[in-house]
Amino acid sequence: MALRNLRGAALAALSIAALATVSFDAWAAGTLRVGMTASDIPLTTGQTDQGGEGMRFMGYTVYDSLIEWDLTSADKASVLIPGLATEWSVDPDDNTKWTFKIREGVTFHDGSPFTAHDVVWNFDKLLVPESEQYDPRQSAQGKSRIPAVASYKALDDFTLEIITKTPDATLPYQLAWILMSSKANWEALDKNWEEVAKAPSGTGPWKLTGFVPRERAELVPNEAYWDESRVPQLDKIVLMPLPEPNARTAALLSGQVDWIEAPAPDTIPALTGNGMEIVSNAYPHNWTWHLSRLEGSPWNDIRVRKAANLAIDRDGLKALLGGLAIPAKGFLPPASQWFGEPTFEVKYDPDAAKALLAEAGFSPENPIKVKALISPSGSGQMLPLPMNEYVQQSLAEVGIEVEFMVVEWNQMINLWRAGAADPSVDGSQSLNFTYFIQDPFTGLIRHLSCDLIAPNGTNWGHYCDPEMQALFDEIKTTFDPEAQNAVLRKTHEKYVNDALFLMVTHDVAPRAMSPKVKGFIQAQNWYQNFSGITIEE
Amino acid sequence: MFAYLIRRLVYVLPVAVGVSIICFLLVHIAPGDPLTAIMPVDATQEEQDAMRSAYGLDKPLPVQYAIWIGKAVTGDLGKSIATGRPVAGEVFSAVKNSLLLAFTASIIAFPIGLLLGFIAGYFRDTFIDRLVTAFAITGVSVPNYWLGIVLVIVFSVQLGWLPSMGAGPGGSGQWAWDYAHIKHLILPSITLAVVPIGIVARTVRALVGDIFSMDFVQALYAKGMRHGDVLRHVIRNAAPTALSVMGLQLGYLLGGSILIETVFNWPGSGFLLSNAIFQRDLPLLQGTILVLALFFVSMNLIVDVAQAAIDPRIKRS
Numbered sequence: 001m002a003l004r005n006l007r008g009a010a011l012a013a014l015s016i017a018a019l020a021t022v023s024f025d026a027w028a029a030g031t032l033r034v035g036m037t038a039s040d041i042p043l044t045t046g047q048t049d050q051g052g053e054g055m056r057f058m059g060y061t062v063y064d065s066l067i068e069w070d071l072t073s074a075d076k077a078s079v080l081i082p083g084l085a086t087e088w089s090v091d092p093d094d095n096t097k098w099t100f101k102i103r104e105g106v107t108f109h110d111g112s113p114f115t116a117h118d119v120v121w122n123f124d125k126l127l128v129p130e131s132e133q134y135d136p137r138q139s140a141q142g143k144s145r146i147p148a149v150a151s152y153k154a155l156d157d158f159t160l161e162i163i164t165k166t167p168d169a170t171l172p173y174q175l176a177w178i179l180m181s182s183k184a185n186w187e188a189l190d191k192n193w194e195e196v197a198k199a200p201s202g203t204g205p206w207k208l209t210g211f212v213p214r215e216r217a218e219l220v221p222n223e224a225y226w227d228e229s230r231v232p233q234l235d236k237i238v239l240m241p242l243p244e245p246n247a248r249t250a251a252l253l254s255g256q257v258d259w260i261e262a263p264a265p266d267t268i269p270a271l272t273g274n275g276m277e278i279v280s281n282a283y284p285h286n287w288t289w290h291l292s293r294l295e296g297s298p299w300n301d302i303r304v305r306k307a308a309n310l311a312i313d314r315d316g317l318k319a320l321l322g323g324l325a326i327p328a329k330g331f332l333p334p335a336s337q338w339f340g341e342p343t344f345e346v347k348y349d350p351d352a353a354k355a356l357l358a359e360a361g362f363s364p365e366n367p368i369k370v371k372a373l374i375s376p377s378g379s380g381q382m383l384p385l386p387m388n389e390y391v392q393q394s395l396a397e398v399g400i401e402v403e404f405m406v407v408e409w410n411q412m413i414n415l416w417r418a419g420a421a422d423p424s425v426d427g428s429q430s431l432n433f434t435y436f437i438q439d440p441f442t443g444l445i446r447h448l449s450c451d452l453i454a455p456n457g458t459n460w461g462h463y464c465d466p467e468m469q470a471l472f473d474e475i476k477t478t479f480d481p482e483a484q485n486a487v488l489r490k491t492h493e494k495y496v497n498d499a500l501f502l503m504v505t506h507d508v509a510p511r512a513m514s515p516k517v518k519g520f521i522q523a524q525n526w527y528q529n530f531s532g533i534t535i536e537e
Numbered sequence: 538m539f540a541y542l543i544r545r546l547v548y549v550l551p552v553a554v555g556v557s558i559i560c561f562l563l564v565h566i567a568p569g570d571p572l573t574a575i576m577p578v579d580a581t582q583e584e585q586d587a588m589r590s591a592y593g594l595d596k597p598l599p600v601q602y603a604i605w606i607g608k609a610v611t612g613d614l615g616k617s618i619a620t621g622r623p624v625a626g627e628v629f630s631a632v633k634n635s636l637l638l639a640f641t642a643s644i645i646a647f648p649i650g651l652l653l654g655f656i657a658g659y660f661r662d663t664f665i666d667r668l669v670t671a672f673a674i675t676g677v678s679v680p681n682y683w684l685g686i687v688l689v690i691v692f693s694v695q696l697g698w699l700p701s702m703g704a705g706p707g708g709s710g711q712w713a714w715d716y717a718h719i720k721h722l723i724l725p726s727i728t729l730a731v732v733p734i735g736i737v738a739r740t741v742r743a744l745v746g747d748i749f750s751m752d753f754v755q756a757l758y759a760k761g762m763r764h765g766d767v768l769r770h771v772i773r774n775a776a777p778t779a780l781s782v783m784g785l786q787l788g789y790l791l792g793g794s795i796l797i798e799t800v801f802n803w804p805g806s807g808f809l810l811s812n813a814i815f816q817r818d819l820p821l822l823q824g825t826i827l828v829l830a831l832f833f834v835s836m837n838l839i840v841d842v843a844q845a846a847i848d849p850r851i852k853r854s
Binding site: 039040043049051129136137140141143144145193194197212213214215216240242243244246247250251253254255256410414417455456457 | 570575576577580581582584587588591619620621622627630686689690693694697700701702703704707708709710711799800801802804808809812815816817
């Protein structure tokens with residue numbers, strides 16, 4: 001005991017010494033240095049790469065979209081709010097025709113005014129290969145985000161019309177992906193996107209003042225930002241790609257960064273022990289097994305699906321993850337505005353699971369056999385190996401024997417796109433994948449829609465159900481947001497009641513930060529607002 | 538000497554072509570799709586096909602190779618799929634950073650390795666020899682990425698003396714020879730130096746020990762030559778092999794530092810290579826491997842020529 005005290009005292013002394021001697025970089029007051037998980041600075045030209053992290057740090061900082069997410073509250077799920085469009089409506093006589101009122105008085109960082117013509121120019125940048133501003137790299141990131149858009153035109157400087165291919169009430173959610181870059185800046189830089197990448201111009205609250213590829217990007221406040229409540233208070237944000245989790249932790253502990261994304265769970269005690277703060281919140285992300293519904297799949301039996309969902313002690317799994325998880329009660333997080341009131345309760349009840357399996361003709365002595373595709377790592381996959389082994393053990397205890405097929409993450413994405421019927425999945429009936437579930441399309445429709453069965457879309461399991469399809473159609477044709485939310489709740493209830501996935505847990509987007517960082521409100525969203533943050537020296 | 542140099546240069550050509558073919562094919566054998574990393578995970582097949590065509594990845598492999606090597610000889614290594622930036626520029630800046638690290642590690646490793654090896658060889662089979670040999674074996678055996686992590690925990694996290702990552706307060710783009718930057722070099726270069734110290738020490742120990750037991754050394758002593766002059770002969774005989782080992786180690790330091798650069802987030806060629814591998818960025822991967830392989834070939838050439846300059850017997854053979 002004495003020895004332990006002595007060691008503790010020594011460590012504390014060393015920690016104090018560490019804090020006292022940290023003076024590596026003489027940054028100006030009010031600089032936030034962020035250690036990202038990305039291995040490079042996200043694409044800076046407008047439509048970012050690197051998924052949600054790219055949009056978070058290089059998307060909604062430098063750029064705006066017509067419609068944005070409300071990132072002001074930590075207590076409730078984010079909703080859409082006006083961005084560069086102040087209002088929008090759909091023609092009651094023609095539900096494919098939308099009109100958007102463009103915000104007046106907004107200027108790009110280069111000083112050029114933002115108008116409806118810029119929106120058209122930006123859409124062409126993504127959707128029209130013949131246009132001179134077409135950028136394959138931005139198109140690769142943005143085109144698939146706006147599948148509903150058929151055509152668009154500026155009716156005048158501040159009025160935009162968009163026609164959709166079919167009536168689609170999810171258009172506002174789709175538009176929240178599309179970021180507006182400056183035509184004037186592109187023209188000033190010889191119409192060369194590589195040059196724009198070095199000196200981009202958006203309308204966002206932050207301006208990119210320079211970056212060293214793979215090392216850092218520096219953003220300073222846009223003092224003339226159109227939303228005065230979101231003019232940044234910091235002097236600067238420095239973004240640093242630090243893909244290796246231990247390197248991120250060491251960088252935070254040694255004072256080289258003030259904020260790291262996704263600390264590894266086993267480093268949390270060291271971080272909190274050294275005075276760092278761990279912030280987390282529910283957000284639209286889940287960790288599931290996507291189930292095959294091809295003929296012959298054991299998951300076609302609802303009793304088996306429900307039994308699997310009842311077999312997992314999610315609180316135990318949460319403990320395994322250092323408390324950084326929300327046990328799943330459904331496909332969406334329990335706090336989601338679309339959760340609804342499902343009748344099937346997703347909980348740990350091994351006896352009920354065994355009873356259901358017995359009814360289906362199986363038991364731990366006579367187990368049902370399933371094969372699952374898993375990856376050893378991957379973006380958003382949390383800790384896939386121990387988590388899947390935990391699930392495997394839980395399922396074995398009730399009578400579901402799991403064989404794993406382990407593939408590397410990039411290959412996993414390919415197998416996900418290929419679908420359960422593809423020979424490359426080698427007969428696997430389950431696939432462990434984490435999903436971005438922030439809007440109706442990415443959250444619900446794309447996983448189970450009949451017209452999106454892989455490889456045409458991301459309905460990996462080949463599920464097709466007329467009742468579900470009718471709900472999806474209703475989502476798309478319900479233009480009143482509240483009425484649409486009601487349909488979304490019904491849809492999610494069906495997800496849960498039919499136990500369509502093995503619903504395991506939700507990530508909580510943990511980040512660790514120095515106690516100097518003040519004023520951060522973690523929205524229940526993939527994106528965050530950095531404008532209210534200050535650094536206390 | 539000039540004829541020897543020309544002959545060696547001619548030998549380099551087929552090696553370089555072979556290396557280019559191997560590195561081109563190797564990256565195609567690896568599973569995974571380069572487009573996976575750069576497109577949204579739910580991009581449609583049509584969108585993927587369009588990108589594949591845009592990057593020429595839909596062409597047969599020999600055609601892709603011919604296009605690639607044709608441009609490579611003019612210095613154009615194509616554009617990175619992940620970033621769109623020219624590969625040559627990416628590789629150049631990364632190799633520059635790795636060279637900085639490699640040469641710093643060499644400055645630490647080679648004198649220490651040579652000294653330790655010479656001492657151990659000179660005092661062969663004594664306590665000093667065993668002590669140095671144990672040290673050298675430890676250096677070779679310790680996983681250097683593990684050593685890197687330990688150094689970070691002690692000197693960055695606990696003591697706060699040295700930074701744990703990066704190439705200077707402003708990144709490698711603002712490198713300067715001042716303490717603010719040099720301290721970023723200290724931990725990674727020490728970590729990187731440990732293996733070459735061990736290898737050079739062990740090689741030199743064996744060489745020096747063997748040479749001391751050779752007849753000509755005994756003859757020199759018998760002729761009454763002073764100890765210092767005999768040592769000079771021993772060193773001269775050991776130098777070509779020692780130089781060869783150090784040359785190979787320099788190649789290792791440049792290309793074999795993936796883990797070290799990852800641990801320290803050092804923006805060098807190893808770090809670039811690991812990013813390229815994880816992103817399946819074929820042009821970047823091919824370009825980086827090619828440049829590193831050619832560097833290795835060049836190092837061998839330089840070492841051979843240097844050996845020939847030191848030891849005329851090599852030139853004649």
